[in-house]
Amino acid sequence: MPRIRLYTLLIAAIALVSIPSTQSTNSVIYERRVILYSTGLILLEDRISGLTESDKPFTLRFPRNITDNLLDYKAETADGLNLNVNVVKLTENEAVVEVISPVSSHLRLLFLVDGSTLIGQTDLFTLYIPVYPGLNMDIARLNFTLTVLEAAEFKDYPSDFNKSAGKLWLLCENLEPEAFRVERISITGSPLIKVEEFIKTITISEPGDVVVEEFYRILNMGSSTSQVVFNLPADACEADAKDEFGKLQSSSNTEGDALKLTVKPRYELRKGDRYSLTISYKFPAGLLVEHSLFKESHKLNMELGSALPIVTRSLHVDLKLPSYSTIVDVKPENYTVNDNTLNWILETNGYIPVLSPIRPPPTLTLNYKYNVLWSSLKPVLWALCGLAAVATIYYVHKTRILKTTEAVSKAKPSAAAKGISEFISAYEEKLNLRIELRDLESNYLAGNMSRAEYSTRSTKIKNRIAEIDKTIENLKPTIRLAGFSNEVTAIEEAETDLSICDVGLSELRNRYRTGKVSKHVYERLLNEYNKRIRSNENRIRRAVETISSS
Structure with missing residues (x-):
């Protein structure tokens, strides 16, 4: 009898061990990258992999000073499918971000924050950054990185962080659900150029050159600086800058897929200084537009982005066409025309800004007619008629x-x-x-x-x-x-x-x-x-x- 009882207990133990556990064995990999832009914007980019169908929906936690200053945000799958995101205030100091119905094992979340509201009266720029995301599930591995400008220096940061030039990072493993950590990080020596006004002017010349001028009125909210750096399209050329007194000293070089234009203002910009300047660059004929001798119909496709990372809910654009041009169709359509110049005031639709570093900029599409031969002859004909009239009066x-x-x-x-x-x-x-x-x-x-x-x-x-x-x-x-x-x-x-x-x-x-x-x-x-x-x-x-x- 004892032997039968022993066999019974042994079989029961084996059965219990062999039953699959209902406990989640999550293997979520979480990567959080935080970038401080030169214009004072803070980008939090989260990449999450290893999600399963049982994980939907999921939530993150953020400090209220982050969510209260959100300028733009979105969530998308690896295939580019946008997901619904809700921001809910939880307590006086915290908020919850809920991502609804993720349908992919790989997600990308983007949060753009107005960092200028976090800057004090001193040159020290203090950030309260969420390191652990407060995800409502286990995290197998977390990779956190904070990147700042080259000129900046980390003044105060946690002792378990690793540091290199312009970068802090941390690796963690096996985080429990709701693990949430906010750290105070202080930065000095970083100029923060807030853009208060931005106007873009595009000019199409008679040969087909496309010249772009971008006007900026800026405010330095950080440390003193003697230069402002702009990122232009890599295929642009003849980059230059000027202010109300004339041409400014500048230099340009290609870095990756962008042309970097470094402009020296007429004087050093200290904290609180405002300054206005205009940068210009050109796309040579044949790159965007080609005006050949016998070709009449032309098309221009051009993104209306900014050379500085900015968020704006209203964008002023001017487009100047060659004389004797005829407009066929234009998008965006809400424009006015004055003396061969098209004017737009593009405004936001809902909460999505017109310009944002985490979204593609609006695109200008223009179809127009312009005959180089006729446009060249027309002024000559008028001049000949005028000369004939003058000759008659003279005699x-x-x-x-x-x-x-x-x-x-x-x-x-x-x-x-x-x-x-x-x-x-x-x-x-x-x-x-x-x-x-x-x-x-x-x-x-x-x-x-x-x-x-x-x-x-x-x-x-x-x-x-x-x-x-x-x-x-x-x-x-x-x-x-x-x-x-x-x-x-x-x-x-x-x-x-x-x-x-x-x-x-x-x-x-x-x-x-x-x-x-x-x-x-x-x-x-x-x-x-x-x-x-x-x-x-x-x-x-x-x-x-x-x-x-x-």
Whole structure:
């Protein structure tokens, strides 16, 4: 009897061991990559493999400072199928992200965060990064990587992390369900260029070159920097940059599948500085568009992306066509036309931004007609008609013109000499008055003069300058007839730039007084304006000396 009982227990034990366990034997591999972009955006890219049908749906956990600043997010399978994602606030400090019905063993999750909201008043940039994802299932292996700019330096990070140039990483195994870990990581020496305005202008030239200009108004929210790096298409050429004062120093080189353009602003950008600049690059004829001699129909397909990683819910695009072009069809369709220029304001649809680093940019598709031969001949035909009309008028009025010319020639010597003398005297007085006005303003700004006295004396000088300007305008035709047309044109160009400088200086002082411009930016721009003023005044003096010496 004991032997029978022993056999019974042995058989029962073998049966229990042989029954397959219902416990999940998950072998999920989780890779989380975190990238800090130069524009202050933070990208969390999760790749999950080893999922099974029994794993759907699944959830992740995030700190609230991440989910509250989400700019864009999506989940997709290895085949590119988009999945539904819900973000649910769990507690005051945490949120849950639920991915519904994954139908693939391999998934990719992308979360784009506005990192500029996490930056303090110091140069230290502190991130609270979720290292363990809080996945509601076992994780066999986790690979975490944080990548920052080359110029950045890790100031504070967990002791179990590995570090190399611009990178932190961690490998973990056998994480339990809901394993969640958030770490504080501090970074210094990283410029963060926030883009406040972006405008894209595309110009198709007559030979078929496609020239792209991108205007940026930026704000430096990180450490001081003397350069801004843009990533252009690899097949672009003749990359350049400029600001309101002219061309900027830049260099370009090809790295991988992009052309890297490094631009040096006119002055070092410190934390809180705003700056506006325009970059330009070209796709040579035949690459995107080809205008052959006998081909009339043309097509342009072009992505409307940005050379800096940005997220925007509104995008301004201008497209300039060659003269005598005819539009057949365009997508996007909501455009306006003004003098061969198409204008778009592309806006977001729902929560998805117009531009985002985790989505393909919108595409411009244009079909148009342009005949190189006819477009070249048409201006020539108009010119020939104009020449014929001028020739007819010339021969009809030949006698009258000759008599008028002779009369002017006889009166020229005496009238020209007197006019030249008055013109020179007027300009010498005007230049001296401008110097006197600047000295007056300097004394007032230094506190050496009352506001009432400054107002009275400056008004008197400005009124006198206005009287001189009238005299100069009346004398210009006489000076031109005396053979100094080039000198008068040079003076007019210099005067125009002086007027622009005067307006710019006034605006600069107003912005400085109201605190919209820092002191070092004010001093740099003031120096630029003063250089332009001195250059233009010297140009006027040289022209006046040329007139007086002949």
